[in-house]
Amino acid sequence: MSYLELRDIRKSYYLGNEEFKVLKGINLNFDRGEFVSILGESGGGKSTLMNIIGGLDSNYEGDVLLKGESLRHDTAKQLDAYRRQTIGFIFQNFNLISHLTVLQNVMVSLEMTTLSHKEQEDRAKELLAKVGLTDHMKKFPNQLSGGQKQRVAIARALASDPEIIIADEPTGALDSENTKEILQLLDEIAADGKLVITVTHSQTVADYGTRIVRLADGQISEDTTLKPAYPAASDNELTTHTLRFGATLKMALDNMRYNFKRNLLIIIGAAIGIFSVILMQGLGNGVQGYINHEIYSQINPNAVQVAKNISADELADGSNKVNLTDKDQQRFESIKNVKDVQKGYYVQGGTRLQRGKKTANLQIMQTYNDTIKKNSIKKGSAPKTGEILLTKENAQKFNKQDPNAMIGKKIVYTQTVMNSKKQPVQLKKMLKVSGIAAANSGATSITYDTLNQMYDAKNVKLAPNFMTVVIKGNAKNVKPVQTQIKSYKTGKKATYTITGAGAIVDTLNTYIDLAVNVLAAIAGISLLVSAIMIIVVLYISVSERTKEIGILRALGASKGSIRNLFFSEAFFIGLFSAILAVVLALLIQVGANSLSQSGIHYAIMQISGGNIAFGVIISIVISLLAALAPAGRAARLDPIESLSYE
Numbered sequence: 232m233s234y235l236e237l238r239d240i241r242k243s244y245y246l247g248n249e250e251f252k253v254l255k256g257i258n259l260n261f262d263r264g265e266f267v268s269i270l271g272e273s274g275g276g277k278s279t280l281m282n283i284i285g286g287l288d289s290n291y292e293g294d295v296l297l298k299g300e301s302l303r304h305d306t307a308k309q310l311d312a313y314r315r316q317t318i319g320f321i322f323q324n325f326n327l328i329s330h331l332t333v334l335q336n337v338m339v340s341l342e343m344t345t346l347s348h349k350e351q352e353d354r355a356k357e358l359l360a361k362v363g364l365t366d367h368m369k370k371f372p373n374q375l376s377g378g379q380k381q382r383v384a385i386a387r388a389l390a391s392d393p394e395i396i397i398a399d400e401p402t403g404a405l406d407s408e409n410t411k412e413i414l415q416l417l418d419e420i421a422a423d424g425k426l427v428i429t430v431t432h433s434q435t436v437a438d439y440g441t442r443i444v445r446l447a448d449g450q451i452s453e454d455t456t457l458k459p460a461y462p463a464a465s466d467n468e469l470t471t472h473t474l475r476f477g478a479t480l481k482m483a484l485d486n487m488r489y490n491f492k493r494n495l496l497i498i499i500g501a502a503i504g505i506f507s508v509i510l511m512q513g514l515g516n517g518v519q520g521y522i523n524h525e526i527y528s529q530i531n532p533n534a535v536q537v538a539k540n541i542s543a544d545e546l547a548d549g550s551n552k553v554n555l556t557d558k559d560q561q562r563f564e565s566i567k568n569v570k571d572v573q574k575g576y577y578v579q580g581g582t583r584l585q586r587g588k589k590t591a592n593l594q595i596m597q598t599y600n601d602t603i604k605k606n607s608i609k610k611g612s613a614p615k616t617g618e619i620l621l622t623k624e625n626a627q628k629f630n631k632q633d634p635n636a637m638i639g640k641k642i643v644y645t646q647t648v649m650n651s652k653k654q655p656v657q658l659k660k661m662l663k664v665s666g667i668a669a670a671n672s673g674a675t676s677i678t679y680d681t682l683n684q685m686y687d688a689k690n691v692k693l694a695p696n697f698m699t700v701v702i703k704g705n706a707k708n709v710k711p712v713q714t715q716i717k718s719y720k721t722g723k724k725a726t727y728t729i730t731g732a733g734a735i736v737d738t739l740n741t742y743i744d745l746a747v748n749v750l751a752a753i754a755g756i757s758l759l760v761s762a763i764m765i766i767v768v769l770y771i772s773v774s775e776r777t778k779e780i781g782i783l784r785a786l787g788a789s790k791g792s793i794r795n796l797f798f799s800e801a802f803f804i805g806l807f808s809a810i811l812a813v814v815l816a817l818l819i820q821v822g823a824n825s826l827s828q829s830g831i832h833y834a835i836m837q838i839s840g841g842n843i844a845f846g847v848i849i850s851i852v853i854s855l856l857a858a859l860a861p862a863g864r865a866a867r868l869d870p871i872e873s874l875s876y877e
């Protein structure tokens with residue numbers, strides 16, 4: 232049994248329905264240690280035969296047997312492994328990867344072996360020394376002469392220590408001096424016990440080998456042994472795998488560096504979209520924070536006011552439907568996270584303050600409760616029993632120049648109420664001013680106890696018309712309590728309504744969120760533009776790298792690795808765009824906040840860790856999605872066509 236056997240190989244090409252028979256039944260046996268030259272006229276099918284032997288073409292009739300095992304039954308992955316492990320290709324036009332250095336070109340093949348990185352590098356250097364290129368390892372292919380390029384290709388072909396070297400016109404592009412050197416190297420390879428099969432037009436080249444096979448009219452016309460074969464080498468001990476993800480990442484980076492300017496522009500373009508989204512979100516956080524800060528500085532978010540949900544008609548008929556009872560209070564107290572329920576009373580009009588000759592009619596009076604934040608009291612303190620808290624506006628009615636001077640002063644409070652017989656009764660009490668509240672903090676207020684005492688003094692019963700429900704812990708506990716209160720029904724109608732700023736803040740935040748998301752979505756349109764840009768660039772990259780794809784496939788890289796190569800490139804575009812976008816956004820944040828701090832004393836831009844993570848993830852995801860089609864196209868490219876791509 233020979234090492235490699237070709238059995239009745241037939242191959243035709245079709246143009247429409249027309250069949251062109253290229254190989255018409257080739258039977259050949261090869262052994263390790265042979266240096267076989269295949270001679271034949273141009274167009275005679277030599278390259279076609281080489282592609283079949285090399286596992287690049289599996290669309291033929293007949294059989295190729297390696298150590299008696301047919302390649303026919305091999306899966307695509309097994310053929311990849313066959314090319315990696317058993318075959319080393321050398322081409323007439325060298326087929327080196329132009330953006331990789333000499334050393335890297337050899338390393339590509341070695342990266343598909345199980346050797347450690349150090350061992351790979353040592354072996355690459357050793358092989359380059361063997362072909363006499365130690366001093367040229369850092370050069371790029373376009374900095375080498377033809378003969379040097381072919382020597383790199385030989386070093387690369389030997390990298391994974393394959394048993395068979397296929398050289399398709401290896402000296403076709405070389406002068407006689409270089410031809411001689413390359414032939415010597417090929418002869419050394421055969422002397423090492425490997426099988427060297429070379430295709431040539433030249434009788435001189437053919438005479439150099441141990442055997443000449445002539446191909447004419449798709450058949451073997453002559454098979455001559457010139458000298459005995461060298462002793463066969465033992466089996467290759469290097470094991471291989473396809474290009475690992477780490478290797479494709481590195482190759483993608485190398486390629487991006489090679490096309491630096493173009494990739495930089497793409498990254499800047501893609502970053503603009505991500506940057507806008509992050510910026511919008513940061514601004515949203517800031518605006519929301521600022522509004523909440525302004526509101527919460529005067530109002531306690533953990534307290535909500537609850538009133539009966541009654542219609543204007545019910546209110547007008549003066550019924551006691553508006554009143555809240557002990558039962559209502561118990562109900563609120565039983566809700567989870569409720570800390571306290573305070574009775575409250577609210578009246579519009581009918582209330583007056585008097586001091587000496589000066590008077591002030593109060594638009595609104597509501598009993599002091601926990602929705603009013605202590606720090607909205609600008610001077611003095613919250614009212615106790617027998618005291619009153621004035622808004623700055625009301626205090627100014629008694630002392631225009633210095634409203635704060637009203638603190639500690641006595642003032643007469645009068646209020647007209649209806650008794651149970653619907654007769655008007657005037658409540659009157661001298662109260663001490665406890666403090667002055669900010670102008671926009673709500674109503675002038677007294678405590679419920681103070682009001683109750685006034686009612687008692689006139690034998691009128693006071694019933695609360697709102698209650699303040701104080702909620703424990705975080706402001707997040709507020710919403711579930713509100714929801715619970717809103718869920719009580721009288722008939723089909725909700726029993727209670729919630730008033731007070733706590734409820735409004737929640738609604739306001741929802742609107743701000745909505746506005747921010749709409750703005751971010753508009754900014755997101757530029758992400759779509761980025762995605763299209765990345766798709767176009769990757770398609771260009773696929774066409775530019777078609778030859779490289781063919782080379783990698785010939786070296787044994789799987790379709791999956793080719794796909795990964797473009798996904799890796801997209802990954803880096805996404806990652807670098809995101810980094811650039813984040814850096815830009817943070818810089819803008821510093822500038823915007825220094826301006827807003829001096830204006831409104833608040834950092835208006837608040838980019839969160841979540842916003843940054845979102846930006847990075849969305850950038851990478853979009854880039855990878857954009858790579859789907861180009862990477863798929865690259866993986867589907869036919870290796871033979873890719874290799875002959877100009």
Ligand SMILES: Nc1ncnc2c1ncn2[C@@H]1O[C@H](COP(=O)(O)OP(=O)(O)OP(=O)(O)O)[C@@H](O)[C@H]1O
Nearest residue numbers: 244245251253271272273274275276277278279280
């Ligand atoms: N993909 C293809 N589709 C159609 N015909 C093809 C294809 N590839 C090769 N052929 C034809 O098959 C024949 C053999 O081509 P092949 O490249 O194998 O010849 P060759 O002996 O290597 O030629 P040369 O010495 O000029 O390189 C040629 O006539 C060529 O036109």
